[in-house]
Amino acid sequence: MPDPRPDPAPLRLLDAVTQGLNVLGSALILVLMVLFGLDVGGRVLFNAPVSGVPELVTLSIVAIVFLQIPQALRSGRMTRSEGFLTMLHARAPVAARWIETLFDLIGIAVLWIIVSTTWPIFAKAWESNEFIGALGDFTAPVWPVKLTLMVGGAMLIAQFAARIWRRHLQ
């Protein structure tokens, strides 16, 4: 049942940004496909493979996942077993809501641990110019992916918080 009242502005903004990340991630998948095509085509047809495709694939997958996981949560895709909660919502709705809020808080906590512990990893990769690949052939910096992980993780935290907000607006 859709909520008759529209979301407050901050939540609508959050959803818009979440969707923006989702679009970026989807575009990245398409880019990967094209890269593979160029590499295979170049190798087979022109004896000229594209350098660095394995490295770019290795980097991109992490970015793809963290760009899209906030939207996955928003659209109800994140995996859970609803049986117990459905039963509880029918019998003890207040308790059920507090348990759901507790679960969202656990989500916020573990994501906070991941994002905040990634910060020094990102800083080091940025400062020492960490790369993937081989010098002289192909190299790509790794900091953009660490940054994406933190951005996606932060948005996931925000989406968990938004669930709590929405729950208590009802």
Place this chain on the structure above:
Amino acid sequence: DDFNVTIVAGHPPVFRWVRMMPEAFIPTVTAELTKLGHTVTFSEQYGGALAKVGDELEAVEAGLAEIGACSSLFDPAKLAVQNVTYYTPFVSSDVRLVGNVVNDLHANLPAMTEAYAENGVVYIGAPITIDDYLVMSNFPINSLADLQGRKIAAPGAAINWLSGTGAVGVAGNLTTYYNEIKTGVYNGVIVFASAALPGKLYEVAPHITRFGLGAQYSGSLCANKDWWDGLPAEVRTAFLAGSAAAQDWYTTDLENAVTGALAKMAEAGATVTEAPDDMRQAWADGMDNAAKKWATELDAQGKPASEILKTYMDAMRAAGAKPLRNWDQE
């Protein structure tokens, strides 16, 4: 005291550089510590159970493992200067020599150990050397012209070795060589005998040409710095004795394996050809000096790679190696 030590390696224990732990490192350390009245329990985490290939250093740095097989070949950003051998092919095929020289570099050049310290780990020896790289192909190589337009797979920095040969370098790795040559994704690989034999590469690439591309250094044992610094001196000595035993076991076992490997592949129908000197020289002469580029790039980052390049080449020459190119002097 009782010590609990977790050892991490990304490769599974089918590889010799992982087997050196249960075969030599752990027994030696255990014996040494027992002599001192200590006990030690090892938890062995190999094959990606705790960290995958190239992520061992991070796991040791974080303290998830106390000791690890830290790979410079697969972690070239963090252990950049350690890759000096992969930028200097055609120097020596002697694994023992390369191992000893690199071990000495670590002992004598602060810049070598700094790379570890910057990442919160300590070099504790047991250099992992790779036996002489050769070319295995599904076509005979009678002259360099035979390489023209052929797709040859090479690992990491070794892809630079193909510059100037006319061959098309394809990034590849050991585990998929067999299948990819069999189906024709590439026509040959740059590989080493001790891995080619168990991987049965001779079945699909029966032409083995020994160009003497050289023995290489690909990593060592490293320990978590905080943990290591907190150990009593006598205990550190016991671990270092373990590394020395591992280096010795590894090198001896590898040398035996290499001799046997070429013979066994020949028996199985492969043709083993020694490339004539002029052909080797022509290959070497035609290459870009990737070492120079590599050193300049790292120098600019404040890592004295030029100095390390020169010291390495000097030490190899002093030990009797006859490099086909003096990469440091051009």
Place this chain on the structure above:
Amino acid sequence: MTPFEIGLLSLAGMGAAVMLGLFVPIALIAASYLGVWAIKGSPLLASKLLALSANDSISSYFFGVVPLFVLMGFIVSEAGFGRDAFDVANALFRKLRGGLGVGTVGANAIFAAITGISIASAAVFTRIAVPQMIRHGYTPRFAVGVVAGSSVLGMLIPPSLLLILFGILSEQSIGDLFLAGVGPGLLLAVAYALGIVAMAIWWPGFVGTPDRDSDEGALTPGQFLAKGLPIALLIGLVLGGIYAGFFTPVEAGAMGAIGALLLGFGMRRLTLRRLWTVLVETGLVTATVCFLIIAAQMYSKMLALSGVPAGIGQFAANADLGLWGVMLIYVGIVIAMGMILDSSSIMLILVPLMLPVVVPMQVDLVWFGIVTVIAVEIGLLTPPFGLSVFVIKATLDDPSITLADIFAGALPFAVIMLAVLGLVMAFPPIATFLIQ
């Protein structure tokens, strides 16, 4: 408390949290964090394990191709090629009791020849087959169960990322492993088909009462060809490309996607707008699945530190029961771990532990690999962590079908897998007959 006990306790805690409805990846991450904290006595170390795993565990060429296989699957589905394959298979089997179920298995076996991962199979056939089966009177439980069960064919019939992973861990020829997957894959498909017919006859309470003998689903030879050709072309492209050396099995996902895309646009079955929908959908399924895999790998690293798998492995190694004893214990452990971990984590933990045990017993490692993969894939169907089931849930737009329904529907298929696993163990030639 010993690390071993902590490991076992975390298992119980994680299981309970999942049952109560905590998001599965969050439960795994939280259990990993608390587990490492308790084992190593350091919350900082536990945080580092979480962060390193999030950054590194799927950062590989191997996992990088997951979205491309999923994308290929969704394009095949969106352009109607998957539906066509389903129609063809259905036309062949429609006279049978449970014919649509058998058709789903057949279509999955066909699709397995172009996909390298089971989650793509599960996602595609959730879209195509589940609504059809429900419309024709099958119970929702059975419909999702058939899809979950037959999705495992995707990683048994080549190409298969799981067989590639085993080849990497054991230094076995990936080509041989692929060939060895064909026999057991087809055997499993046949076993499923027989099982479905049997259940349709004797267990209508589970299967439902599908309408029968309607001419719906019949195809003229012309239709048969028209519907069969595109998918046959794709299979030709993917398998032909791999065996002709144009690309590697890992690259096959991208090449299949490009092929399906060209075919779809060429046949005017795709539009840019629909392609975009497909891309977004691919992204969401990939993110859901990979986030689960990241969480499962954190958990498997925590378990590795606890020594539980090593302890169990030691037990199997030292059991001194001969080859059969070791194999039975090994398979039992794999299936037990399959309940809580993802496929690649189980292989990363157990294969290196077991190789030194089985190699001296003169075991054919290709056969050992196939046994491992079938046993590991049973875990795709078993609760609480069953990846195929999760994918079906994530793809299904139907809140009335619960996770528990899907697990229940998949159970008979897990049992059939177990029987086929037993056959492959007892008669190794089922796997190895294609290899000289």
